[in-house]
Amino acid sequence: MMNxxxxxxxxxxxxxxxxxxxxTDIKKIPKHLLEEEDPLFSFNKEIIDATKDLCVAYKPNLAxxxxxxxxxxxxxxxxIQYIPDxxxxxxxxxxxxxxxxxxxxxxxxxxxxxxxxxxxxxYMGEDSVKPFLNFKDKWVILLALTSNExxxxxxxxxxxxxxxxxxxxxxxxxxxxxxxxxxxENMMYVVGATKAEMLKKIREIIPDHFLLVPxxxxxxxxxxxxxxxxxxxxIGLLVNASRNIIYASNGKDFAEKAREEALKIQQEMQGLMFxxxxx
Amino acid sequence: MMNxxxxxxxxxxxxxxxxxxxxTDIKKIPKHLLEEEDPLFSFNKEIIDATKDLCVAYKPNLAxxxxxxxxxxxxxxxxIQYIPDxxxxxxxxxxxxxxxxxxxxxxxxxxxxxxxxxxxxxYMGEDSVKPFLNFKDKWVILLALTSNExxxxxxxxxxxxxxxxxxxxxxxxxxxxxxxxxxxENMMYVVGATKAEMLKKIREIIPDHFLLVPxxxxxxxxxxxxxxxxxxxxIGLLVNASRNIIYASNGKDFAEKAREEALKIQQEMQGLMFxxxxx
Numbered sequence: 001m002m003n004x005x006x007x008x009x010x011x012x013x014x015x016x017x018x019x020x021x022x023x024t025d026i027k028k029i030p031k032h033l034l035e036e037e038d039p040l041f042s043f044n045k046e047i048i049d050a051t052k053d054l055c056v057a058y059k060p061n062l063a064x065x066x067x068x069x070x071x072x073x074x075x076x077x078x079x080i081q082y083i084p085d086x087x088x089x090x091x092x093x094x095x096x097x098x099x100x101x102x103x104x105x106x107x108x109x110x111x112x113x114x115x116x117x118x119x120x121x122x123y124m125g126e127d128s129v130k131p132f133l134n135f136k137d138k139w140v141i142l143l144a145l146t147s148n149e150x151x152x153x154x155x156x157x158x159x160x161x162x163x164x165x166x167x168x169x170x171x172x173x174x175x176x177x178x179x180x181x182x183x184x185e186n187m188m189y190v191v192g193a194t195k196a197e198m199l200k201k202i203r204e205i206i207p208d209h210f211l212l213v214p215x216x217x218x219x220x221x222x223x224x225x226x227x228x229x230x231x232x233x234x235i236g237l238l239v240n241a242s243r244n245i246i247y248a249s250n251g252k253d254f255a256e257k258a259r260e261e262a263l264k265i266q267q268e269m270q271g272l273m274f275x276x277x278x279x
Numbered sequence: 280m281m282n283x284x285x286x287x288x289x290x291x292x293x294x295x296x297x298x299x300x301x302x303t304d305i306k307k308i309p310k311h312l313l314e315e316e317d318p319l320f321s322f323n324k325e326i327i328d329a330t331k332d333l334c335v336a337y338k339p340n341l342a343x344x345x346x347x348x349x350x351x352x353x354x355x356x357x358x359i360q361y362i363p364d365x366x367x368x369x370x371x372x373x374x375x376x377x378x379x380x381x382x383x384x385x386x387x388x389x390x391x392x393x394x395x396x397x398x399x400x401x402y403m404g405e406d407s408v409k410p411f412l413n414f415k416d417k418w419v420i421l422l423a424l425t426s427n428e429x430x431x432x433x434x435x436x437x438x439x440x441x442x443x444x445x446x447x448x449x450x451x452x453x454x455x456x457x458x459x460x461x462x463x464e465n466m467m468y469v470v471g472a473t474k475a476e477m478l479k480k481i482r483e484i485i486p487d488h489f490l491l492v493p494x495x496x497x498x499x500x501x502x503x504x505x506x507x508x509x510x511x512x513x514i515g516l517l518v519n520a521s522r523n524i525i526y527a528s529n530g531k532d533f534a535e536k537a538r539e540e541a542l543k544i545q546q547e548m549q550g551l552m553f554x555x556x557x558x
Contacts, residue, residue, distance in 0.1 A: 023380075063376060063383035069391050070352035077348065094376050096400060097342060098427045101302075104342035112348050121375060121400045123422055125429020143402055148377045150404020153456055154449070158439040166439050170449070177432055 001137045002088050002116045004185050007210070008234045010056045010086055015270040017235050018262065019057035019090065019212065021242025022047070022079065024064050030250050040065065040075035043254075045082055047246055050255035054266040057088035057238050059212075080113050088238070089115045090141060090212070096121040096128045103131035110138045117141050119190060119212075122174045126181055133182045140187050142178055144202070145171040147192025147215030175205045184208040191230070193239070196222060199229035207232060214240045216265075223265070227272040235273065241265055280416045281367050281395045283464050286489070287513045289335045289365055294549040296514050297541065298336035298369065298491065300521025301326070301358065303343050309529050319347065319354035322533075324361055326525055329534040333545040336367035336517050338491075359392050367517070368394045369420060369491070375400040375407045382410035389417045396420050398469060398491075401453045405460055412461045419466050421457055423481070424450040426471025426494030454484045463487040470509070472518070475501060478508035486511060493519045495544075502544070506551040514552065520544055 002010075011017050022044055026034075029043045036042040048058070060079060065072035083089055091109040095118065096102065102120075109118040110132075117139035120129055132140045145155055155171040168176075175189065184206075191202055193215035202211070213226055216239050223239060230237050241261075249257035281289075290296050301323055305313075308322045315321040327337065339358060344351035362368055370388040374397065375381065381399075388397040389411075396418035399408055411419045424434055434450040447455075454468065463485075470481055472494035481490070492505055495518050502518060509516050524544075528536035 025383075061376075061380055061383075063374075063380045063387065067383045067387040067391060069356065069387075070349040073349035073352055092376075094374065094400070094403075095342075097340075097371075097373050098425070101340055101342045104304075104340075104346045108342065108346040108348075112346060121373070121402050123400050123402045123433060124373075124425050124427060125432030125434070127427050127429040129429075146377070146403050148403060148406050150406040150408075153404030154402060154453065155404070157452060159449070160437040160439065160445050166445070170433070170438070173436060174433065 003137050004210075007056065007088055010088070011235050014053065014056055014266075015273060016054055016056055016266045017237045017239055017269055018055040018265050019059050019088075019238040019240040020047070020051055020055045020245055020262065021092070021214075021240050022058055022060040022246065023242045024060070024075075024246070026068065028247055028250070030252065030254050032252060038075055038078065040068065040072065041078045041082075044075070044079045046255040047258055048079075048082060050259040051245070051262045052084055052087060054259070054262040055087070057090055058083055059090040059092050059240055059242075061242070062091060062093040077113060080115065088117065091115040091118040094119050094121050094143065096124050098124065099127045099131055102128050106132045106135055106138075110135045117188070119143065122178060126178075129178065129181055133186050138186065140182065141212050142174070142187060142189055144174050144189040145191050145195055145198060147194045151192065151195075172201070172205060175202065179206055179209070184210070188212050188238070190214065193222070193226050196225035196229055199226065203230065203232070208234075208236070210236050210238060212238045212240060216241050223268055224272065231272075239269070282416050283489075286335065286367055289367070290514050293332065293335055293545075294552060295333055295335055295545045296516045296518055296548055296552075297334040297544050298338050298367075298517040298519040299326070299330055299334045299524055299541065300371070300493075300519050301337055301339040301525065302521045303339070303354075303525070305347065307526055307529070309531065309533050311531060317354055317357065319344065319351065320357045320361075323354070323358040325534040326537050327358075327361060329538040330524070330541045331363055331366060333538070333541040334366070336369055337362050338369040338371050338519055340521070341370060341372040356392060359394065367396065370394040370397040373398050373400050373422065375403050377403065378406045378410055381407050385411045385414055385417075389414045396467070398422065401457060405457075408457065408460055412465050417465065419461065420491050421453070421466060421468050423453050423468040424470050424474055424477060426473045430471065430474075451480070451484060454481065458485055458488070463489070467491050467517070469493065472501070472505050475504035475508055478505065482509065482511070487513075487515070489515050489517060491517045491519060495520050502547055503551065510551075518548070
């Protein structure tokens with residue numbers, strides 16, 4: 001259970017707003033782990049041990065666990081139980097369905113697995129998101145502007161606003177409409193770091209909400225740009241890195257190398273937060 | 280494995296385009312089943328036995344299985360294995376993520392569970408959908424216009440088309456853009472039956488694609504309206520009913536009552552297909 005105040009406290013204490021994506025792929029983890037009883041969990045356990053003082057959030061990507069069938073879900077369950085209580089946990093699941101189904105997903109991630117937050121897709125509108133917001137001290141992280149090429153297909157198209165004029169893009173409408181479904185205590189937004197120039201625009205609409213920013217590293221965004229355009233007084237950012245940390249090495253030193261990569265990012269974040277990289 | 284030709288053959292042979300939604304909820308199934316080792320599977324098994332000659336598709340709603348943790352996924356696995364090969368299977372999962380993650384979801388539903396089709400949300404665009412289309416004789420069922428209240432929030436808003444004029448709504452843009460990602464042999468669309476008057480418009484854009492139509496019964500659409508506005512020469516419809524069939528009774532006669540409800544719908548479908556209800 002982690003509310004906004006506690007999350008901000010952790011960010012300031014750890015001098016980090018790093019989220020580590022646990023996109024744990026049986027085909028990419030070091031071969032020696034395949035002899036273990038539960039390779040995915042063994043991998044995650046070592047990654048968590050090596051990085052837990054450097055990050056404020058872990059984000060398992062559900063697809064990687066689901067692809068292993070029910071066994072993958074057991075690995076996920078053990079992983080969540082293993083993550084220390086003072087670290088924010090995000091189910092990167094991108095769910096969203098009619099009300100009674102979204103409520104089932106909310107129960108799944110919040111009550112069964114005890115995640116703090118779940119990523120949700122906005123296409124089905126208010127009643128597909130609201131059921132997630134009925135859980136105290138739990139969070140919806142709604143997709144607004146994603147970091148992939150396909151973001152241009154629908155998120156970036158121009159729409160007609162309520163005044164009958166076209167001044168905004170779809171993702172802006174998503175922000176403006178959805179910001180009233182909850183508040184900055186139970187909603188965050190996914191905003192891709194490849195669109196750092198869009199962050200200013202987004203901050204005009206939602207100055208206070210936390211943003212979950214994927215796309216640092218492998219997907220190519222600049223941390224400095226993200227911070228300059230996206231940070232607010234409470235920092236208000238969770239910046240995710242996955243592959244460049246967890247697959248820094250595929251040898252027996254994978255956890256050590258993951259720590260080195262995480263430390264580099266944490267140090268850069270500390271510099272940006274305390275302005276000592278520019279002094 | 281079921282391609283378009285075989286699906287059409289099944290529809291004509293069974294005189295039915297009924298899809299039964301297996302939204303199997305541990306809190307709603309008859310109490311006597313809770314003594315069984317695997318209540319969800321026991322329920323599904325009886326429902327399948329009682330209805331398999333009346334429907335052409337089953338659609339398990341993933342949320343209901345996931346809410347039970349890894350045990351629910353075992354129930355799902357057994358359910359899919361139990362469904363006869365000549366019945367189309369749809370994972371109602373509403374996934375959609377960046378390319379490498381969508382590929383993992385595709386493997387999950389197509390290779391691990393052996394579903395024929397999976398429902399996908401369009402918000403993240405082309406590269407979030409394409410990985411599902413790379414599997415031979417498998418299907419994407421893309422959300423276009425859903426049957427819930429929230430459909431108005433984003434699906435129904437007016438957008439500016441490539442000519443700079445506003446002649447269409449978001450769901451029409453989704454149809455026009457996505458119809459070129461695959462073809463009518465590997466893509467279908469979700470179109471809510473509560474919007475029967477929209478079906479004509481949709482058929483102008485995609486005359487040949489199959490439509491998966493939820494919202495009959497509990498959600499209130501009329502089968503006759505759907506057929507009149509949505510059917511094409513190959514029928515081209517899968518109409519889903521869930522709760523009004525599977526929860527027709529919560530006593531020991533639940534399967535028998537489910538059959539009665541399914542038979543009513545199949546008879547109405549037969550009447551519409553062969554025009555003998557109007558004669």
